[in-house]
Amino acid sequence: MFQPFYTITPKLLANIKQVTLLVAELNNKHFSEVVLLDFERRAREVSAHSSTSIEGNSLPLTEVKKIMKQAPEHLRNSEREVLNYNRALIHLNTLKEIDNNCFNLKLILTIQKMVTDGLIDKLRSGKLRQEPVFVNNLQTRQVIYFPPDHQDVYQLMEDLLLYVNINKTKLDPLIIAGIFHKQFVIIHPFIDGNGRTTRLATKVLLAGMGLNTFNLFSFENYYNQNVTNYFQNVGLIGNYYELKDAIDFTTWLEYFSDGIIDELLRVGDELVKSNSTPATMLKSHHQAVIDYIKKHGFIKDVDYAQLTERARPTRNLDLKKLIELGLIEKQGKGKATYYVLKNNS
Numbered sequence: 574m575f576q577p578f579y580t581i582t583p584k585l586l587a588n589i590k591q592v593t594l595l596v597a598e599l600n601n602k603h604f605s606e607v608v609l610l611d612f613e614r615r616a617r618e619v620s621a622h623s624s625t626s627i628e629g630n631s632l633p634l635t636e637v638k639k640i641m642k643q644a645p646e647h648l649r650n651s652e653r654e655v656l657n658y659n660r661a662l663i664h665l666n667t668l669k670e671i672d673n674n675c676f677n678l679k680l681i682l683t684i685q686k687m688v689t690d691g692l693i694d695k696l697r698s699g700k701l702r703q704e705p706v707f708v709n710n711l712q713t714r715q716v717i718y719f720p721p722d723h724q725d726v727y728q729l730m731e732d733l734l735l736y737v738n739i740n741k742t743k744l745d746p747l748i749i750a751g752i753f754h755k756q757f758v759i760i761h762p763f764i765d766g767n768g769r770t771t772r773l774a775t776k777v778l779l780a781g782m783g784l785n786t787f788n789l790f791s792f793e794n795y796y797n798q799n800v801t802n803y804f805q806n807v808g809l810i811g812n813y814y815e816l817k818d819a820i821d822f823t824t825w826l827e828y829f830s831d832g833i834i835d836e837l838l839r840v841g842d843e844l845v846k847s848n849s850t851p852a853t854m855l856k857s858h859h860q861a862v863i864d865y866i867k868k869h870g871f872i873k874d875v876d877y878a879q880l881t882e883r884a885r886p887t888r889n890l891d892l893k894k895l896i897e898l899g900l901i902e903k904q905g906k907g908k909a910t911y912y913v914l915k916n917n918s
Contacts, residue, residue, distance in 0.1 A: 575732040577752050579822040588830035589745050595837040599844070608847045609899070612789045612840070613666075617641070621658040623797035624772050629711060630654050653691050658769060661687040665777050666788060676737065676778055678730060681762075684773050689766040701726050702764045708808065711800070719812045720761035729760045737778065746782040750775050751829035752822055758807050759820070772796075790840050795832035802828075858883060858891055863900065863914070871904070871911045 622637040630651050640652050641659050668675055686699030708718040721729055733756050741749055757771040772793055796803040806828040809816050861880045865872045877888050895901045902915045
């Protein structure tokens with residue numbers, strides 16, 4: 574049975590509280606559908622660039638954006654890595670509303686198969702490794718870590734997933750996701766694609782537990798800002814069997830939660846700026862409509878007329894703008910017309 578050791582330090586506790594507050598703050602704000610779709614696209618670009626860059630892909634962000642937009646037919650491996658990661662992000666985004674039971678070994682094998690498609694032997698893609706591997710220092714190329722023997726990989730992964738599924742309703746999502754991330758890297762279950770797979774799987778895990786950073790956020794970006802620091806925190810140096818009983822997840826959990834906070838702050842600021850353009854800015858009367866619907870579940874024109882002195886044609890334009898921004902939607906017809914919040918608002 575996998576039982577990780579960690580300590581809830583004052584720093585880690587403060588980070589958990591701050592993430593909770595930041596997520597709640599963002600959830601209580603309304604952003605136009607145009608802004609959200611733009612940020613989702615940008616987040617995929619940053620994530621695909623950062624996660625492949627961490628593993629040594631030298632393509633700059635400008636080139637990554639161009640490749641993702643054009644999807645050229647004849648691809649170099651570096652380009653295929655980027656497109657594979659983007660396709661995996663798009664596919665996995667559809668899983669965010671699915672029951673947490675989808676987080677299992679089958680899903681992880683699917684992710685690894687997607688990120689390594691066309692890059693490694695098909696017999697090794699989507700399969701746990703059946704041979705020994707070792708981890709090199711990316712700068713010196715010297716061996717620094719010997720992961721578990723391949724005969725032990727399946728059981729170690731089963732133990733990790735069992736721990737996640739037993740504790741996902743008992744522990745804070747940051748703790749569960751952080752422990753999963755590091756232990757996955759320690760196990761190193763695949764011949765290739767371990768880093769990309771664990772970062773994608775961690776996103777799905779966070780989203781499934783309610784901390785949905787999947788669409789708009791890229792914690793890969795935080796890791797890519799200082800790759801050496803990331804590897805020092807997430808990995809081990811030495812032989813797994815000599816280290817496994819002394820692994821302390823505390824420092825990693827602090828670093829992991831720092832990364833979530835950094836990204837929440839960055840994207841939160843950018844969302845506010847993007848949402849404050851003349852085309853998307855909400856006036857007080859727009860906000861009054863949103864607040865009324867939140868309280869009562871819907872609003873009719875007669876209700877809106879009691880909230881404002883604006884003439885009926887102007888009220889119609891107000892409601893039309895909120896519809897165009899993807900914040901509300903129209904229900905019913907004629908005198909029975911009413912407006913409700915849109916699901917993505």
